[in-house]
Amino acid sequence: MARYIGPSCKLCRREATKLFLKGTRCLSDLCALERRNYPPGEHGQRRSKPTDYGLQLREKQKARRMYGILEKQFRGYYYKAASSKGITGTNLLILLERRLDNIVYRMGFAASRNQARHLVRYGHFWVNGKRVDIPSYLVKKGDIVQVAEKSRELGSIKQVAERGKTRAVPEWLNVEFTKLKGSILDMPEREQINVPLEEQMIVNLYSK
Secondary structure, eight states: OOOOOSOHHHHHHHHTSOOOOSGGGGGSTTOHHHHOOSOSSTTTTOOOOOOHHHHHHHHHHHHHHHHTOOHHHHHHHHHHHHTSSSOHHHHHHHHHHTBHHHHHHHTTSSSSHHHHHHHHHTTOEEETTEEOOOTTOBOOTTOEEEEOGGGTTOHHHHHHHHHHTTSOOOTTEEEETTTTEEEEOSOOOGGGOOOOOOHHHHHHHHTO
16 A cells, blocks of 8 residues: 555544644644635545444544555554553654654754654654664653765755644653754654544554
């Protein structure tokens, strides 16, 4: 299965939740979900009672689309979370938050996770002084993420970083916008992960 390349706003409408796939547009009056708060398609406004399986599936799809992950990779994260100590659902969210593309987005160096993934793939970020161009790279406590030296003058990064100063940075991260770098202070707790997901539904779906 190839990565979805269609209209991002349709995904938000399908999940009836803002997935913040288009950066600041999602916070403006141009957000498609604000104007058409129903699923896309010919039968989008038809009312139907979802089943338990349908609710669980939608929650899984919502998480996949929010973090931009394909099914095979997402399932791999679930199995890794299930085999680790602790609560499986929480472990799953922590793994997703540890992805380098998500960290770049959370630190305010990209307007969306999709843009962050693009910047990482093109080698615009270093981790602990070394170039990393793998969006799924998992950071750990103490890692330092910074914009590559040759990329510091890129207009897109400077503009987004300037706007990022007004965004709330999670307390488990530390960001120095003047130096275009940040560090991982600790792994996040569940209450520190601000995402509209009910992870237990995902666990129930995969554990059947």
